Amino acid sequence: MSLNVRGDIYNDPTQTTTLGACASGTNFLIVTAEPRIRRFSITPTSMQQTASSAILAGTSPTDLVLMAPATAVVSYTGFARVDLYDINTFATTGISTNVTTANKNAPQQIAGIPALGLALETSGTGGRLTLISLTCAAALNPTVLSGKLADCIIPRLDANTWLIGTNDGRIIEMNSSATALTTVSLPSAPFITTPTIGVQSLAYYNSVVLASTDSGIMYAISWPSGNIISESLVSVGQSSATTISNAVSGVVLVSNNGSPPTYKGIQELYFDNPNSPIPGQDGCTFWEANVGCQVLGIEPTAQLYAWACSTSNTFIPNRIYTITSPQKVLVSTEIQNPIGNDVAARIIRLRDDNDIGNATVEIDQTVPPGIVSLQCTANRNYIELCLFGNVVNGNPPYTGWDIREMQS
């Protein structure tokens, strides 16, 4: 269990719900239904509000992301406008020219690429997106989206492109010039009646896309080949969105805004092995109330906190968790047989968090003789199995094995 409650933040004085959140270092920002944008300082020893600013009434904020290192942007479903906030001074720049309302009241309605100073917003107008810079906005009408709506958008930060989930079951990778680079259609068969699949939430890490749909399935997809790696069941009979948080080193939080019969569950999953048929479960925790959760996130710069915000204005609006670092580290290994004689071997590292039942293969590869450093996730438990002998390209026959438990 690596999700530990650090503390709760109430949206006083009106206790409105939180509709979007993002973080940069110790700065944690939220936009609420009041409407208001607030900034908090989150450290291991304190959580305190450091800035607050009212937003024009009636705008219906829907999401909040970082679009530049010091700039956050708020999107709205009630007003054709976006507001840019300097996260240090809270100075505001409103942009309305060429801006439409976002598609819906849901997470991932706007995405930012801080390295480019750009954001991309969904639109309630079919076939359209809005590209936002630090000074202006422009309409994008990619042909691939013609007549359809973007249901969610996330940035692909390693390529400075955008991943878009549509209301007809497709995931599109697009650059900022509206050129579609890859399009993958999620399977819609078998069926009794042809389904219309909505892609509700996305995450990306290391050539794998996680996509949750309104049919209750979370797909892991090899990107850009589009091959389905796995289909996991994440909700049943669901009328509301399953949300996947931003991925940090392959770790995500997953929950949804449906009101469950008893307690709200939040899973911490990792999907950094593209060959694993099921995402590993790093942790799972439950709220003590029948409320939904649609705003989730992980601070990306090793500040070791994450957040989950409820859809209730009576239950705790913002819960901050201390998390185990999702960062990657190198851990060396060396195989000798007999002692003193380095040999080639096959290494299978099983990540072994959250007790028995959750072991997942994180690494499966051959290594040459000598000391080799292999990537691990920091501060996690592993079982390392090595198979050696007449190894040809790592394949059997194996004549020996060794095994160890370790912490990265």
Next chain:
Amino acid sequence: MSLTFQASAFLGSVTVKDSCPLINTNSIALVEGNTPSCRILNATTLAFIASSTTLSVPVGITMINALSACIISNSVTTMDLVEVSTGFRQNYSGGATSTNSRTQGGQFIAGDPSTNVALGCTSGNRQLVKFNGNTFAVSLLIVRDNSNDILRSIILKAPGRWLVGTNQGMIFEVDQFGAVIDLFNLRLTTFPLGTGDNTSGSISIPVNQLAYDNNLILADVGAAVLLIDWSTKTILRTVPLQSSSSAPPTLFSTSSSGEILLMGLANATSTYPIFELDMTVAPFTVRGMSYTDTAASVAAVNMNPSGYGWYIDQASPAKIRTFTVSPRATTTRTFTVQSASSGGVNLPARLTLVDDTSGVGTAFVILDTSMQSPAVYRVPTGRTLIEIVKVGLGSLATWDVTRYNT
């Protein structure tokens, strides 16, 4: 995909409460509450074979042998026995007045054809109702445990053995006399519903649905579905399959070849899928699914060993859809871990099975569990597995690794 839609049929203005497969024939028995009646259908053609009136407010039906189905009510103290080929009905007294704190979702009653006995849940504390098909007697049993839980779900585990879930997080294994053979108290475990964020004190963990195959249990407890190793009472995985519906949020079929069919009770979209899950190989991955054509609540989901599955909705008129199910090719394997230094004493161990069929770079874990030797688990056939066994903890642990084809 291994789940293929076959046929559908309207059942008329009925409110179906439960269904079960007939034994040795590809037929379906169901009970509905409007008339109320029991109906037998051919699973292939969906034609009616027989029907009969039945007791009021029926909620559950099960086969006690190849000829007879036993029906339990939520309002009368009697139970019905129906001869399934003719629809002949006989009523027997001696039961309980209400079955359960819930009124839908099935698993109110489970029959054992090997003993001609059915056990059903009642609203009394730890109280089961028993129908003995040998003596045609109905009687009440008290599960011999010191809790005051109400029994909420029941399935047949093995001949002469039932698994019973309660409204407060207990799972009992009982015999036909109500004797507790084994038990697991979820409230006393490190199950995160009790120890995670929950700060509200006493909590309820209703065991709504159960499925069992070779030491592994799937249990719906409302907020999550748990995978449990029954040999060591270890919760292996907790997956919050949240739903907007009322309890039980999920409906399980009986397991067949280690697989179950699963649906949400209340489905929001008209095409919401029916899922086929493999309990023992990478649980919670979707082995098969089919988008459907109903947004109504679901009354019953089930399957038979012949590879026919179905679900029945609560729309008006109600409708049944059938599917063929092609389970993964599997076999059972007995895992034995014994102490060489202590005269072959069976030991508890950690067992991890890694599928290595496709070679380097593609290995993945199919089962990771805490077992009590000897333990039987279902494994896929035609695969190459790496078996890792760990005995003991920390620096004193000993390991064994074997690689073999199944």
